[in-house]
Amino acid sequence: MLVRQICNKRCVVIEEDAVVASALKKLEAAAIPMAPVLDEQQKIRGVVSLEVLRGAAANRLLANTPVAGVMSEDFLSISDDASLDSLWELPTYYLVVMDSQAMPWSIVTKDQIGGSLFRSIKKRADQLENVLEFAHNGIIGINKEGVVTVYNRAAEEIIWRKKKDALGRHLSQVIIPQGLLDILETGEVQLAHKFTVEYANHIRTYMTHRTPIFANGEIIGAVGVFQDISEIEAISNELNSVKQLNEELRTIIDASYDGILVADAEGVVHRVNGAFERVMGIDAKDILDQPLDKAVDNISTTIVAAVTTSKKRQSTVVERAGSQLLLTGNPVLDKKEELTRVVINVRDLTELNELRSQLEQSEELTRRYHSELNELRNQLMEEKGIVVHSAKMKKVLDLVLRVAQVDSTVLLLGESGVGKEIVAKVIHANSKREQGPFIKVNCGAIPENLLESELFGYEPGAFTGASRDGKLGLFELAHNGTLLLDEIGDLPLSLQVKLLRAIQDREIYRVGGQQPRLINVRIVAATNQNLEEMRQKGEFREDLYFRLNVIPINIPPLRERKEEIVPLVKKFKNHFCEVYGLERQLSPEVTDCFWHYDWPGNIRELENIIERLVVTSRFQTITVEELPEHLQVKGRNGSPGLNLSGIMPLKDAMLELEKQLLSQALKEYGSTYKAAQALGVNQSTIVRKINRIKDEFGIDLNVNS
Ligand SMILES: Nc1ncnc2c1ncn2[C@@H]1O[C@H](COP(=O)(O)OP(=O)(O)OP(=O)(O)O)[C@@H](O)[C@H]1O
Numbered sequence: 001m002l003v004r005q006i007c008n009k010r011c012v013v014i015e016e017d018a019v020v021a022s023a024l025k026k027l028e029a030a031a032i033p034m035a036p037v038l039d040e041q042q043k044i045r046g047v048v049s050l051e052v053l054r055g056a057a058a059n060r061l062l063a064n065t066p067v068a069g070v071m072s073e074d075f076l077s078i079s080d081d082a083s084l085d086s087l088w089e090l091p092t093y094y095l096v097v098m099d100s101q102a103m104p105w106s107i108v109t110k111d112q113i114g115g116s117l118f119r120s121i122k123k124r125a126d127q128l129e130n131v132l133e134f135a136h137n138g139i140i141g142i143n144k145e146g147v148v149t150v151y152n153r154a155a156e157e158i159i160w161r162k163k164k165d166a167l168g169r170h171l172s173q174v175i176i177p178q179g180l181l182d183i184l185e186t187g188e189v190q191l192a193h194k195f196t197v198e199y200a201n202h203i204r205t206y207m208t209h210r211t212p213i214f215a216n217g218e219i220i221g222a223v224g225v226f227q228d229i230s231e232i233e234a235i236s237n238e239l240n241s242v243k244q245l246n247e248e249l250r251t252i253i254d255a256s257y258d259g260i261l262v263a264d265a266e267g268v269v270h271r272v273n274g275a276f277e278r279v280m281g282i283d284a285k286d287i288l289d290q291p292l293d294k295a296v297d298n299i300s301t302t303i304v305a306a307v308t309t310s311k312k313r314q315s316t317v318v319e320r321a322g323s324q325l326l327l328t329g330n331p332v333l334d335k336k337e338e339l340t341r342v343v344i345n346v347r348d349l350t351e352l353n354e355l356r357s358q359l360e361q362s363e364e365l366t367r368r369y370h371s372e373l374n375e376l377r378n379q380l381m382e383e384k385g386i387v388v389h390s391a392k393m394k395k396v397l398d399l400v401l402r403v404a405q406v407d408s409t410v411l412l413l414g415e416s417g418v419g420k421e422i423v424a425k426v427i428h429a430n431s432k433r434e435q436g437p438f439i440k441v442n443c444g445a446i447p448e449n450l451l452e453s454e455l456f457g458y459e460p461g462a463f464t465g466a467s468r469d470g471k472l473g474l475f476e477l478a479h480n481g482t483l484l485l486d487e488i489g490d491l492p493l494s495l496q497v498k499l500l501r502a503i504q505d506r507e508i509y510r511v512g513g514q515q516p517r518l519i520n521v522r523i524v525a526a527t528n529q530n531l532e533e534m535r536q537k538g539e540f541r542e543d544l545y546f547r548l549n550v551i552p553i554n555i556p557p558l559r560e561r562k563e564e565i566v567p568l569v570k571k572f573k574n575h576f577c578e579v580y581g582l583e584r585q586l587s588p589e590v591t592d593c594f595w596h597y598d599w600p601g602n603i604r605e606l607e608n609i610i611e612r613l614v615v616t617s618r619f620q621t622i623t624v625e626e627l628p629e630h631l632q633v634k635g636r637n638g639s640p641g642l643n644l645s646g647i648m649p650l651k652d653a654m655l656e657l658e659k660q661l662l663s664q665a666l667k668e669y670g671s672t673y674k675a676a677q678a679l680g681v682n683q684s685t686i687v688r689k690i691n692r693i694k695d696e697f698g699i700d701l702n703v704n705s
Helices: 020-030 050-057 084-088 110-134 153-159 179-186 230-255 274-280 298-310 349-383 391-404 420-429 448-456 493-505 531-537 542-548 562-580 588-596 602-616 650-669 672-679 683-697
Strands: 034-038 044-049 075-079 094-098 104-109 138-143 148-151 190-198 203-215 218-228 259-264 269-272 314-320 323-333 339-348 410-413 438-442 482-486 522-527 551-554
Touching: 020 034, 020 050, 034 104, 044 050, 044 075, 044 094, 084 110, 104 110, 138 153, 138 179, 153 218, 179 190, 179 203, 179 218, 203 230, 259 274, 259 298, 274 323, 274 339, 298 314, 298 323, 298 339, 323 349, 339 349, 349 391, 391 420, 391 551, 410 420, 420 438, 420 482, 420 522, 448 493, 493 542, 531 542, 562 588, 562 602, 650 672, 650 683, 672 683
Parallel strands: 075 094, 410 522, 410 551, 438 482, 482 522
Antiparallel strands: 034 044, 094 104, 138 148, 138 218, 190 203, 203 218, 259 269, 259 339, 314 323, 323 339
């Protein structure tokens, strides 16, 4: 600030020989507080103030004396552009400000300069205070004792502590990161130090710069400036993930087997992958960041142009270097449906076609192998006289053949007569034990007291009646082979534990023997009982159950694989005809009855019936009448099929059918009343028809009414 800025009025001058009273009058008239006193040469001799003049004028002795007697000589002349700061240092109280003509213009006192300086410093201090207070960054200043001396609003928000609770306290009581105290020790600037603050429901990241404050070469404090960089941090993280995504995208595009080229709406190429270079026979560096050039890649240029114009997908197939290529250009549109990119995808159809034909060939091969395998399997089964026609049994057989290869224990489950034994034999015949023995023991058929010695054998003289030579048990007989434990559900509990030990330890003790005997036997167990239920009821040991149930195989009952009935019938009929030297046929109605029957005894029942029919039939063609009754009644719609022997007059045929129908209905229902109900006619109709049949055929259907 310049001195001229605090001089507001030109002063008057007093001549040296002027008396006090007249000088006072002059000052009062001019309304100025002081004036310079000049001598005759217009040189400043001193300064008089209004106050001094008033004091002197009040004294009669002084009032008419020259002002020189009361003036102050404690003054200096200064120019009007002197700065207040420099004037403050001057030793005199009055400063006479000279104008450009070197004439006194105004007088300022040290008090005035001090006041002005104070006001200007105060203003500056207030400004600084405001700057600090309203700065966006948090600012904390400490003195050399570590006591907080500066603390602004932003710091309040970051640190969550009010200014009044921070100022005057030691930093350690105000904030946790106390790196600022270290600065007092080291005197080193610490820039860009990052730290995070966890608030109730969010975390923010700050960056601080810590600087020591020096005065006269000594550290007198430190200042920390905090900046909330959470948003910047978030943006930077986002940028990182965008970079990562971009990198990922690049890798994916590069890894694509199809060729990919990305161009913008102007046709400038932004990306090209290796496959594109390979398939199209171009070098990426020739086209990257440049508009597609017809000369370099005519096809891509055409496609990009077509997509740009139509904003629709465009495809074309071209031949290049002996390869058939499918090029597809896809438009990429922004929210305003403006085209931003064109992505060209190139696929080498030649390779694809080759691959497809290879696949077709290998599928064909698989199909052929599959059917050959099926044929072989059927052949194998046929050779062994085993019929496997249904999907269910084919599945079972597949499993059986796979299981046969390993030595695992198998549990065969299924109703009586479904073919469990035959399956056990298939397992044996297809295992590596094929050359070893196949031994079957029916656990339910042997009395309990004999079963143990049957299974495990006995030592000479083991019990009364025992052979003197002792006896091999079935386990030993089955050594290196397969032992079928049929009806395993009937195995007494006492023997179950011994069987378990034999299976687990692979050794047995003969009855009366002390020495264990090693055995190498594959166990196949079979049952038509519900072993699981028996286990739950405690009728079958749990440990043995789980030991046997390693691979359970369910063999479905015949009624669930009816497609096997006809081939089985054929097989058994041929077999028994051959055995008994007979020639027999089954009428189609018989087969029909078989189809509709439930076969509770399964294949064994079917086998027995065929044998019986072959042996007992008096005719070459076995008809429904020769079937056991329970089989006859279960024909289509609950009755065996009606049977006419060739072409005959319709009237006779109707009569014949009536006869058969009535005969069956009467047999089944036992009374004309019930038969009438079943046939949906009156009882009197039934009676009339019975009489007519008697007249026509001479047959008495002979029923109770
Ligand atoms: N798929 C088949 N093909 C030809 N014959 C079969 C077939 N399945 C079973 N058999 C014959 O049926 C009869 C009964 O079969 P098997 O003895 O194997 O039944 P199972 O289930 O063991 O009977 P059980 O439970 O009464 O011991 C046997 O004569 C067997 O040869």
